[in-house]
Amino acid sequence: MQLPKLTPPADPHVVQDFFVPVFWGITDADEIAAFARAMAKRMAGGVHFADNFLSWGRNNSMFDDQPFMTAWQGNLGDHAIDQATxxxxxxxxxxxxxxxxxxxxxxxxxxxxxxxxxxxxxxxxxxxxxxxxxxxxxxxxxxxxxxxxxxxxxxxxxxxxxxxxxxxxxxxxxxxxxxxxxxxxxxxxxxxxxxxxxxxxxxxxxxxxxxxxxxxxxxxxxxxxxxxxxxxxxxxxxxxxxxxxxxxxxxxxxxxxxxxxx
Structure with missing residues (x-):
């Protein structure tokens, strides 16, 4: 089979941030999202906040894998959970x-x-x-x-x-x-x-x-x-x-x- 090939990032010095305020087990999602946005401004790049976890200083490698991005984006539809995960x-x-x-x-x-x-x-x-x-x-x-x-x-x-x-x-x-x-x-x-x-x-x-x-x-x-x-x-x-x-x-x-x- 033809395996998907990784391609170099368009700009090797840029790491994509990811912020999708979809959470589980809370009643104050807006407050949590506001807190995370404020914290993200203080953090180094490579922020990820979705699916109940916040990280920063990560490569967020999935966004550099273009065949994956094509597959993932092609199956999002209108479901926020599919984006957050x-x-x-x-x-x-x-x-x-x-x-x-x-x-x-x-x-x-x-x-x-x-x-x-x-x-x-x-x-x-x-x-x-x-x-x-x-x-x-x-x-x-x-x-x-x-x-x-x-x-x-x-x-x-x-x-x-x-x-x-x-x-x-x-x-x-x-x-x-x-x-x-x-x-x-x-x-x-x-x-x-x-x-x-x-x-x-x-x-x-x-x-x-x-x-x-x-x-x-x-x-x-x-x-x-x-x-x-x-x-x-x-x-x-x-x-x-x-x-x-x-x-x-x-x-x-x-x-x-x-x-x-x-």
Missing amino acids: VWRRYILACAGYHAVQLEGDFVECGCYRGTAVKVVVDYLGGPEFPRQFWAYDLFEHDDSDPHHAMPEHGPDLHARVQARFAGYPTVRIVRGRIPDVLRTEAPQKISYLHLDLNQVGAELAALEMLFDRVVPGGIVILDDYEWSMGYRAQKLAEDPWFDARNYRVFPLPTGQGLVLKR
Whole structure:
């Protein structure tokens, strides 16, 4: 396959700042945004403030990766969350860049609208993406589900996500509950596994069924691992699960966790 190529920055001395005031777990977003803007004026370049974390003096490398920027910007739509989570998306894109050079399929459990899948696929070839990508979700929600509802859950979401990937022959949108659906529709070898299920039981069930199928050198990304608000139970359950197998999760400031399979 033709991997995306990095090109030198237009001006190597300029680092792009990024400020998207989209936050979770607060009621005074305007006050927080005003504080961050005032602080940013005092800081060195390379400011990032979005998705609940503020940093400065960073290269903000995602903005120098033009193929990624094309893929990310092409999938923003009008969803502010997709803009705010650019660093999370770049973690996935870099993981995909690594994993696509290994044997094995890509898997995402909890694909929701399919944006994270599509950014990775578009970054790595679009309709010519060379691996099978399995994207799982229920696409609906009812009060018996242990995870929280998302705004676009509903009876038409599955069809909309399928339509979004029309023309992407290697992307499989699979509707079903984890782990039940994995017993009948799942790959035997995986190089990229992204879990974003928002609930501890389903995440552990997915790990039980899929982790041993991740090939040596493959990557596992846990979307909620380092988030304390609403998701700490996942970390508290996943840490001993990985510890029993002599693995440690890399906690990332994006709120994700990363595991390298050996």
